[in-house]
Amino acid sequence: MSDITKSKSWRALAAQGAEMKNRHLNDLFRADPDRFAKFSIEMQDILFDYSKNLVTEQTIDGLLDLAREVDVEAWRARMFSGAQVNMTEDRAVLHVALRNRSNEPILVDGADVMPQIKAELAAMKSFVERVRGGDWRGYSGKRITDVVSIGIGGSHLGPQMVTEALKGSKNNPMRVHYISNVDGTQIADVLRPLNPEQVLFVISSKTFTTYETLTNMRTAMNWLVASSFDQSVLDKHFVAVTARPENAEKEGFPAENIFQIWDWVGGRFSLWSAIGLPIALYLGFDSFEELLDGAHDMDQHFQNAPLGENAPVMLALVGVWNSTFLEAQTQAILPYDQSLHMFSAYMQQAEMESNGKSVNWDGADVPYQTGAIIWGQLGINGQHAFYQYLHQGKNIVPCDFIGSIESNTPVKGHHEYLMANFFAQTQALMIGIDEEEVRAELRRKGKSERYIERLVSHKIHKGNRPTNTLLLSRISPRTLGSLIALYEHKIFVQGIIWQVCSFDQWGVELGKQLAMNIQGELAPKAATGPHDSSTTGLIDYFKQQRDTPPPPSSRT
Numbered sequence: 001m002s003d004i005t006k007s008k009s010w011r012a013l014a015a016q017g018a019e020m021k022n023r024h025l026n027d028l029f030r031a032d033p034d035r036f037a038k039f040s041i042e043m044q045d046i047l048f049d050y051s052k053n054l055v056t057e058q059t060i061d062g063l064l065d066l067a068r069e070v071d072v073e074a075w076r077a078r079m080f081s082g083a084q085v086n087m088t089e090d091r092a093v094l095h096v097a098l099r100n101r102s103n104e105p106i107l108v109d110g111a112d113v114m115p116q117i118k119a120e121l122a123a124m125k126s127f128v129e130r131v132r133g134g135d136w137r138g139y140s141g142k143r144i145t146d147v148v149s150i151g152i153g154g155s156h157l158g159p160q161m162v163t164e165a166l167k168g169s170k171n172n173p174m175r176v177h178y179i180s181n182v183d184g185t186q187i188a189d190v191l192r193p194l195n196p197e198q199v200l201f202v203i204s205s206k207t208f209t210t211y212e213t214l215t216n217m218r219t220a221m222n223w224l225v226a227s228s229f230d231q232s233v234l235d236k237h238f239v240a241v242t243a244r245p246e247n248a249e250k251e252g253f254p255a256e257n258i259f260q261i262w263d264w265v266g267g268r269f270s271l272w273s274a275i276g277l278p279i280a281l282y283l284g285f286d287s288f289e290e291l292l293d294g295a296h297d298m299d300q301h302f303q304n305a306p307l308g309e310n311a312p313v314m315l316a317l318v319g320v321w322n323s324t325f326l327e328a329q330t331q332a333i334l335p336y337d338q339s340l341h342m343f344s345a346y347m348q349q350a351e352m353e354s355n356g357k358s359v360n361w362d363g364a365d366v367p368y369q370t371g372a373i374i375w376g377q378l379g380i381n382g383q384h385a386f387y388q389y390l391h392q393g394k395n396i397v398p399c400d401f402i403g404s405i406e407s408n409t410p411v412k413g414h415h416e417y418l419m420a421n422f423f424a425q426t427q428a429l430m431i432g433i434d435e436e437e438v439r440a441e442l443r444r445k446g447k448s449e450r451y452i453e454r455l456v457s458h459k460i461h462k463g464n465r466p467t468n469t470l471l472l473s474r475i476s477p478r479t480l481g482s483l484i485a486l487y488e489h490k491i492f493v494q495g496i497i498w499q500v501c502s503f504d505q506w507g508v509e510l511g512k513q514l515a516m517n518i519q520g521e522l523a524p525k526a527a528t529g530p531h532d533s534s535t536t537g538l539i540d541y542f543k544q545q546r547d548t549p550p551p552p553s554s555r556t
């Protein structure tokens with residue numbers, strides 16, 4: 001593997017990065033009235049504007065050279081054709097096959113995976129129709145009214161993010177709930193108002209070994225059996241989604257209650273598979289298919305658009321520019337559409353588990369900044385919470401602003417105000433306000449010179465803070481599918497440029513292993529450790545406080 005930092009394009013970009021740190025976006029816009037037209041991409045339902053980034057045409061050319069140098073196009077072709085691009089796990093990466101709406105075969109180890117994908121989609125469709133149509137009923141003969149999804153990480157965030165985004169769109173006979181945390185508070189809260197006779201549990205786990213999920217599943221099973229006084233009713237109320245059906249069978253699931261996913265479906269890219277069953281149960285299978293269609297639209301764009309007009313590629317390149325060459329350490333995702341209130345949390349897993357890596361494909365330490373820390377929440381709420389930092393904090397935080405032209409729930413006056421803020425914030429982050437303008441403004445307001453002197457430096461905004469804007473026609477299953485796929489491909493392209501293994505997540509294993517050991521130590525009278533003094537001290541304090549009987553009441 002060649003050292004990418006020695007390549008011509010990398011060195012040119014590094015030199016440019018040092019120079020561009022001294023430029024201001026305001027000057028770039030003044031110098032080129034066509035920036036918006038040059039640095040934006042219009043797709044069917046999404047406009048992507050990256051002009052408010054500290055880039056020039058030369059920067060973009062350099063970034064495209066880099067993409068060519070690492071051969072993004074060949075890697076893209078390898079992913080779509082089922083090659084083992086998950087290098088450390090020797091697996092294909094084929095979330096794109098799950099939404100392949102064409103009749104093209106996709107081969108893994110010489111076998112076409114499309115027939116099994118289609119068969120599983122057909123099984124999901126028929127199940128969803130039976131449940132929603134009242135054909136599949138609970139043990140007492142009542143209709144299913146509530147779907148409870150139990151899963152965590154990639155087996156939870158995608159389905160919940162999507163159902164939250166699309167929940168307002170229909171007069172829905174079904175409710176959906178999510179349990180991910182092993183903290184008993186969550187399962188107790190979710191189950192309390194539900195009628196066990198009308199609940200369908202979907203247990204989602206690629207491995208079917210995840211402790212949180214299996215613990216919650218067993219508690220849910222006990223809850224149901226306690227209500228029905230009959231173990232045999234579980235089959236009417238529990239289905240499993242997994243790549244390890246044998247593990248689900250060991251937990252008592254009959255084969256017909258198990259939906260299949262495969263090794264080549266990465267957890268954080270799995271909502272398009274049967275992991276999306278809660279989405280389909282809640283919204284109907286048609287909506288689920290529209291979501292797949294939207295993702296397929298973006299897959300086609302990613303495969304066919306020239307690199308410079310390719311939205312996932314450009315989103316990735318601008319991200320690399322900000323992280324690696326301008327050394328921004330974080331990236332905020334700020335949706336202005338209430339529907340997307342879980343989008344940042346979802347992207348946090350997708351991006352940080354994928355590109356939060358420090359060694360390259362050969363296992364050597366990389367000397368540059370890789371995946372950024374992803375964070376954020378609804379932008380309009382953030383304005384009243386953390387935007388102070390975005391405007392005047394010491395660190396530059398590149399931000400993605402995501403908004404919709406049309407609201408799914410128009411209420412007079414609301415959307416215009418929301419969107420006015422959406423546009424104003426990216427503008428303010430860019431243009432800032434300098435000393436002269438601050439002074440002039442305060443004078444206009446009739447403030448004394450003493451007051452102005454005291455406040456002026458506090459009110460200066462330096463601006464020059466980079467943002468992307470993504471403007472969707474509106475949030476629908478189709479546009480949401482495209483938006484998610486846009487980010488998925490961004491992650492892929494960035495991984496190729498940084499030469500990191502985007503599709504494994506070894507970094508989550510050590511903590512899990514240590515927890516397994518410590519769990520035994522938390523039993524009453526069990527010995528602690530040996531550990532470092534902090535860990536031992538904390539565990540001992542926890543057990544001592546927990547196991548010491550409360551003092552007798554001091555009341556006389």
Ligand SMILES: O=P(O)(O)OC[C@H]1O[C@H](O)[C@H](O)[C@@H](O)[C@@H]1O
Pocket residue numbers: 152153154155204205206207208209210213267268353505508
């Ligand atoms: O789907 P499961 O096998 O239950 O795994 C659930 C999650 O747990 C793991 O710790 C990984 O970090 C995630 O990538 C995964 O999505």
